[in-house]
Amino acid sequence: MFMEIPSLLVDLYANGRIAYSVIKDFVKICLNSKDKKLQGVYLEVLLEFCELLRRTGCKSDDRLYVFCRDSFASLLTLVGGVSFHNPKGKVMLRGVFDCVHEIAYKLLRFLDLSMNCPTGEGLSFKVVLDFVKFSDHLRMGLAMHQATSDEFLNCAICYTEGPLFAGVVDQLHIVFIKLLSKMDKCLEVMEDCLVNKKHGKGDGAAVHNGWSHYIIILKVLFHISKFYSSAQEQFWGLFLRRKNVLPHMIVRYVKKTDDHRWLLENRIVTDFESRRHLVMMLFPYLNDEILGYEMLIDRSQVLAESFGYISQAMPRSLQGDLLMAFKNEKATGPGVLREWFVLVCQEIFNPRNALFVACPNDHRRFFPNTASMVNALHLRYFIFSGRIIALALKKKVHVGIVFACVFFKQLAGNYIITLEDIRDADPIMYSSCKQILEMDADYIDSDALGLTFSIEVEELGHREVIKLCPGGESLVVDSKNREKYVHLLIQNRFVTSISKQVSHFAQGFADIISCSRLEFFQFLDHEDFDWKLHGSENDINVEDWKAHTKYLGYKKNDRQISWFWKDAGVALLGNTYLATWLSLRSLEKCPRSKRRFFCSFGHQ
Incomplete structure (x- = not known):
């Protein structure tokens, strides 16, 4: 650097491409170095090469320039980014921003091409990845400043101690606004294509390959928006305007390997289908290397034997397939597994087993029983219950039960239960507490209720006085502390x-x-979790089902068939167990459509 060797080499390259291999070999040496101190020095040299090549008029797609720029990003990753507090780090971060700025404007041009090309061939994935890499390094540097100041970045900031860094915050904000505006137009085009596809018009049926890159760009813009107070509002405003297209992008393009958690930070811009897809990404891959976990269950002992299998299994062994059959029955497969899940859950949540209590006004809704210790193994049964519910969600089985709000909130890490939360769980307690809060102040101050900060509870025939706070047995309830x-x-x-x-x-x-x-429960609304466990009342369309039914040994006008469809309709409307039986025992996937089912009727 002192001898200005990089400058001389770049001059040779610019005037005859003579030094191409020399520069490239030196860059490879920089990348292969394992010495941390040398890596820091090499980082400065690589940035110098990038800036010199840019000044000589090398285009952004010049082979040597792209190689140096990519190597600069790779070495940045190896050293863990740049420190904002290091004087040289400010210069380095300025160089990172120059790369972001350059790639962002190239990305804008590609997005224009993408909008004009129905198949989406115009958007280069390489440019998108370059934008992500350099933006991540820039964000890490800026985050150091924000962490020390504990404020949003001010666009008017001028770094007098590092003139080369001055204006970066301002310029990054401009890049953010331009890219966000362009993405708004891209999503508008995407929305029109989806509408056309739905109605079978124009090029709507064409698959837009570039759409899968949109979600990556939006993720970068989301992270940049956190540096500016107004930017977050602008970012989520875009999502609200294009709310119809976002769920399609999530369900179709978000993969399990992606970091998709940012999409769940603002649930208002998603719908149930997209949230369900994102939450399913939180389950581990089905591990083909793990042999299927086999279970042979006696129907008359379904809870006890299922407990034995599931509670004793190592968590890793449950990451493969579940292979189960009922004793003395030949049937196996997904339908039998779904039936087993439903039967096990009926037993787990059966009040006679004292594990859970049903809400008085909604017998499908449960929360843990305070008296569950009547069973010496009750805590092990709760571990077993948690595994069963998670496995049912993983297998997408509707088990026909839902959780009370007081239970769901605690699973999501919220242990502050309000009066409205207990309305379903204990209507009597809800009514009593509401009366106490609404009671005339003079009346409650007269101690007519005789209440103190202690309660008497009875469990398993034993009565016990519990203090709600220290000295609660002598602290009288009045209008001030009620x-x-x-x-x-x-x-x-x-x-x-x-x-x-x-x-x-x-x-x-x-x-x-x-x-x-x-993390799992915080990403879902209570209603979302209800749907995942219980399903919608309209999950099965009887008319559509009838239209795709094959009859073996029967005709569609036979009495038995008429009775069947009549009972099916009544069951779905009346919310009886027949609907569950139909979905478990007689539905098979229709080969022509993953969303259609048919029922095979045989004499047996």
């Missing part, structure tokens, strides 16, 4: 008393998924 009393009462009933049951259920659930349990 809100605290109601809060502590609810927390004791629905959090403290079932904390072990909830934590063991969560432990079992976490054994099956590939992320933290909190």
Whole structure:
């Protein structure tokens, strides 16, 4: 650098392409170095080569320039980025921004081509990846500043101590706005194509290959938006305007290997189908190297024997296929597995087994039973229950039950249960607490209710006084502390008393998924989880089902067939178990469509 060798080599290259192999060999030496100190020096040299080549008029697609720029990005990754607090780091970060700026404007041109090309061939994946790589390094440097200032970046910031870095924040904001505006137009074109495809018009049926890259670009813009207070509003505003096209992009283009968590930060821009797709990405891959886990279950002992198999299994062994059959029955396959899930869940959530309690006004909705310790193995059963529910979700089986709000919130890491949360779980307690809060202040201050911050509970024939707070037995409830009393009462009933049951259920659930349990539940609304477990009442369209039914030994006008379809319709409307039986025992995938089913009728 002192002898200006890079400058001389670049001059030779510019005036006759003589030094091409010399520069390339030197860059390879830089990349192969394992010495951390040398890597830092080489990083400066590679940036010098990039800037010199750019000044000599090398185009952004020049082979040597692209090679040097890619090598600069690779070495940045090896050294872990650049430090914002290092004086040389500011210069380095300026060089990174110059690459971002250059690639962003190239990306804008490619996006224009993409909009004008129905097949999407105009968008270069290499340019998209380059934009991602350099943007990530720039964000890491800027994040260091934001972490120390604890504020959004101010576009008017001028770094007097590093003149070369001055204006980067301002220019990055301009790049963000231009790319966001261009993406708005691209999504508009995409939306029109999807509408045309739906109605069978124009080029709507063409597959737009460039669409898969849009989600990558939007992810980078999302991260950049976090540096500017107004940018986040602009970013999510785009998603709200193009809300119809985002779910299609998520379901079709987001893969399990992608970091898709940013899409769930603002659930308002997604729908149930896209959220379900994203959450399913949190389950580990089906491991073909693991032999299928085999189970042979006696129907009369379905809970006990299932508990033995599932609770004793190592979590890794459950990452393969589940292969099960009922004793003395020949039937096997997905239908039998779905039936087993439903039967096991019916037993787990059967009040007679004292594990869960059904909500009085909705017998499909459950939460842990405070008296579950009547069974000495109750905590192991809660681990087992968590595994079963996670496996059912993984296999996309609707087991016919849902969770009470008080249970779901705690699984999502929210242990503050409100009065409205307990409305379904305990209507009597809800009504009593509401009356206490609405009662005339003078009346409650007269101690006419005789309430203190202690309660008497009875479990398994044993009565016990529980203090809601220290000294609670002598602290009288009045108009000033009644809100605290109601809060502590609810927390004791629905959090403290079932904390072990909830934590063991969560432990079992976490054994099956590939992320933290909190992450899984925080990405879903309560209603989303209901749908995933129970399904929609309109999951089966009887008329569509009838239209795709094959009859073996019967005709569609036979009495038995008429009865069958009549009962099917009644079952779906009446929410009886017949609908579940139909979906488990007689539905098979129609070979012509993954979304259609048919029923095969035989004499047996």
